[in-house]
Amino acid sequence: MGVEAVQIRRRGWGETMRRDAWWVQPIVVVVILSGFLAYATWAALQNAYYEYGGYLSPFYSPLLFGDSATAWFGAKPTWWPSLLPFSPALIILPFPAGFRFTCYYYRGAYYKAFWSDPLSCAVGEPRNEYRGEKSFPLIVQNVHRYFLYFALIFILFLAHDAWKAMWFTNAATGQKQFGIGLGTIILTANVVLLGGYTLGCHSLRHLVGGYLDRMSAAPVRKKAYDCASCLNRGHMRWAWCSLFMVAFCDVYVRMLAMGIWTDVRLL
Numbered sequence: 602m603g604v605e606a607v608q609i610r611r612r613g614w615g616e617t618m619r620r621d622a623w624w625v626q627p628i629v630v631v632v633i634l635s636g637f638l639a640y641a642t643w644a645a646l647q648n649a650y651y652e653y654g655g656y657l658s659p660f661y662s663p664l665l666f667g668d669s670a671t672a673w674f675g676a677k678p679t680w681w682p683s684l685l686p687f688s689p690a691l692i693i694l695p696f697p698a699g700f701r702f703t704c705y706y707y708r709g710a711y712y713k714a715f716w717s718d719p720l721s722c723a724v725g726e727p728r729n730e731y732r733g734e735k736s737f738p739l740i741v742q743n744v745h746r747y748f749l750y751f752a753l754i755f756i757l758f759l760a761h762d763a764w765k766a767m768w769f770t771n772a773a774t775g776q777k778q779f780g781i782g783l784g785t786i787i788l789t790a791n792v793v794l795l796g797g798y799t800l801g802c803h804s805l806r807h808l809v810g811g812y813l814d815r816m817s818a819a820p821v822r823k824k825a826y827d828c829a830s831c832l833n834r835g836h837m838r839w840a841w842c843s844l845f846m847v848a849f850c851d852v853y854v855r856m857l858a859m860g861i862w863t864d865v866r867l868l
C-alpha cells in the first residue's frame with residue numbers, strides 16, 4: 602500500500618474556520634489599553650489637579666515632589682533635565698506601569714491584540730514560527746518579579762492615601778475630623794482592587810510557596826499560597842477592574858480639584 606504525502610497548508614494571517622466572533626476580544630483589548638495609555642500619559646503630564654483636600658490621585662502617589670504642601674521633598678528635583686517637562690507622576694508611574702506591562706495576564710492579552718502572536722486559537726498568524734520569550738526583547742519581561750516588590754510597596758502608599766482620605770478639615774475649628782466622602786470610598790475601593798490584583802500575581806504565588814516541592818511541610822506558606830491562588834483564579838477580572846478604578850480615581854480627584862464635580866459627604 603502506497604503512502605500518500607499529506608501536505609498541510611499554513612493558514613494565512615487571520616484565516617480561520619471559526620465562525621464565532623473571536624476578533625472582538627483583541628479589538629476590545631486594543632481600544633481599552635490604548636485609551637488607558639493615552640489618558641494616563643495626558644494626566645501624568647498635567648502636573649495639576651491631582652489633589653483635593655485629603656484626596657490624592659493614585660497617578661501621583663506617593664507625592665515625592667510637587668507644588669503641594671504635602672510633597673515630601675519640595676517642588677522639583679534639582680537633577681530633573683531642563684529639557685523635559687516636569688511632573689511628579691513621571692517619577693513614580695514607571696513602577697506600576699512596568700508591573701502591569703510585564704504582567705503574565707496582560708502579556709497574553711496584548712500579544713494577541715497588538716501583534717497577533719497568536720491572534721486567537723485556530724486563527725492564522727503573521728509568522729511561521731513561535732519564538733516565545735526566550736530571546737531579546739521579550740526575555741526582558743522576566744523583570745516582572747522585581748516590579749512586584751515595588752507594586753507591593755505602592756499598595757501600602759495607596760492604603761495610607763485611603764486613610765488620609767478619611768480626614769476632613771472642619772471649616773469652623775480648622776481641625777481634622779474623621780469623615781467619609783464619596784472620594785474616600787472610591788480611593789479605598791482602588792486599594793482593594795489593586796490589592797486583589799497584586800496579591801494574585803503569578804510571581805507572588807511562586808514566591809510565597811510555589812517553588813516548594815512539598816508544601817505540606819510549610820503550613821504558613823501553604824496558606825499564603827492558597828490565598829494567592831484563590832486571587833489568581835480571578836486575575837483577569839482583578840486586572841481590568843483595577844485598571845478602570847485607578848483611572849477613575851484620577852478622573853474623580855481631577856474633577857473635584859477643577860471645581861466641576863462636588864464631593865458627596867456621607868459622614
Ligand code: FES
Pocket residue numbers: 700704705706707745798799801802803804805836
Ligand atoms: S502576573 Fe499579573 S500581576 Fe503578576
